[in-house]
Amino acid sequence: MLEILFENIKRKVKVESGTNLRKAAIANKISLYPHIFKLLNCRGRGLCTSCRVEIISGKVNERNEIEENNLKKALKTNPDLRLACQITVEDNLVVRSHV
Numbered sequence: 001m002l003e004i005l006f007e008n009i010k011r012k013v014k015v016e017s018g019t020n021l022r023k024a025a026i027a028n029k030i031s032l033y034p035h036i037f038k039l040l041n042c043r044g045r046g047l048c049t050s051c052r053v054e055i056i057s058g059k060v061n062e063r064n065e066i067e068e069n070n071l072k073k074a075l076k077t078n079p080d081l082r083l084a085c086q087i088t089v090e091d092n093l094v095v096r097s098h099v
């Protein structure tokens with residue numbers, strides 16, 4: 001089992017390696033979505049960019065083409081942004097969400 005610390009809400013959860021980060025948050029009743037995006041999000045397809053997180057420590061999969069395309073503008077101001085729905089947990093993580 002791996003451990004994810006959501007640092008801004010100070011919650012730790014345990015997940016199996018290979019778990020999707022968004023799904024891990026949802027399964028543990030942790031919302032990654034700001035405001036209206038709690039209801040109006042793309043359900044993990046990488047389109048709405050509302051599940052933005054920063055991986056503070058730990059190893060995850062490389063940023064994929066969906067993230068590169070849909071975060072292009074935001075990455076100019078914060079090159080560490082990722083989409084939780086596109087992240088596979090492969091290590092113990094410290095995550096900062098943007099809610």
Ligand code: FES
Nearest residue numbers: 044046049051085
């Ligand atoms: S849920 Fe919409 S981009 Fe991740």
